[in-house]
Amino acid sequence: MKLLGTDASPYVRKVRLVLLEKNLPHEYLVDAPRDPGSHVAQVNPLGRIPALILDDDTCVYDSPVIAEYLDTLNDSPALIPRGDALARMRVKRWEALADGIMDSAVAVRNERIRPEEKQEPNNIVIHSNAVTRALTHASELLGGHEWCEGDTITLADLALASALVYLDLRQPERDWRIAHPNLAAWFARIAVRPSMQATLST
Ligand SMILES: N[C@@H](CCC(=O)N[C@@H](CS)C(=O)NCC(=O)O)C(=O)O
Structure with a gap:
């Protein structure tokens, strides 16, 4: 494929x-x-x-x-829980949260690259605030856990990490690591995985 x-x-x-x-x-x-x-x-x-x-x-x-x-193509690992409906919902909800951060960060980026006189500051504020709220929620959900859901890596971790890499790329001024040290520690662990290193090196 x-x-x-x-x-x-x-x-x-x-x-x-x-x-x-x-x-x-x-x-x-x-x-x-x-x-x-x-x-x-x-x-x-x-x-x-x-x-x-x-x-x-x-x-x-x-x-x-x-x-x-x-x-569905293999179980090594299963990134979306198979048997537990609530755990499955939580992973998909994490993904929705991360995708929502991406959507709002992309909206901010698209607004900022327009000619200055055509930018709608209100649009930037609305989407920036959504990202801020979503990060606070993610930090509260994660708490002191090693992974977003359960005791192993899931799609939730991969989605959230992707959203945070994008924030670092497009909103370097947003210091989410200072605001949310637990997210920072979690991200530092995810960032050294070979999969992340492979996507960051291209
Ligand atoms: N909800 C979609 C969003 C995909 C999306 O918006 N991708 C952007 C790139 S980040 C895109 O292809 N935009 C069309 C364009 O650039 O013309 C998904 O999760 O796949």
């Missing part, structure tokens, strides 16, 4: 982390939807990345659907 994406996209990073943590053979093709030569719109009618192309040319989108599909 092939994954179309870009190195900066947090949704793509989440899917790449799932592929790498589960050791699933794949080809990663850098393809930015807005580049003139992009193939993304031909495979995903929404014109968005990540787009996963299966060997029979089936295209899978968007990132929660891709992550859930990939997780």
Whole structure:
């Protein structure tokens, strides 16, 4: 299978982390939807990345659907709990929280790259506040635990880490590590994993 994406996209990073943590053979093709030569719109009618192309040319989108599909391919590890409905819900809710941070951070970024006279400051404030609240919630949920859910790595950790890498990239002025030392300690542990190192080096 092939994954179309870009190195900066947090949704793509989440899917790449799932592929790498589960050791699933794949080809990663850098393809930015807005580049003139992009193939993304031909495979995903929404014109968005990540787009996963299966060997029979089936295209899978968007990132929660891709992550859930990939997780069914093997159990090593199972990144979304199989048997416990509440644990499964909590992992998917973590993913929704992380994806929401990504959505708001991308909205801030898109506003900031517009010509200054066309920017809507209110839009930036609304989405920045959403990120701030979501980080506080994530910090409270994590508490002193080693992992977001249960006693092992799950999709929750990979999604949250992807959101935080994106914040570091696009909002370096936001010092979430000072505000939330428990998130900082958790992130430092995740960041040294080979999967994270692989996505950070490209
Ligand atoms: N909800 C989608 C969001 C995907 C998304 O918005 N990706 C952005 C890149 S970060 C994109 O492809 N935007 C279209 C564009 O840049 O034209 C998912 O989780 O996959």
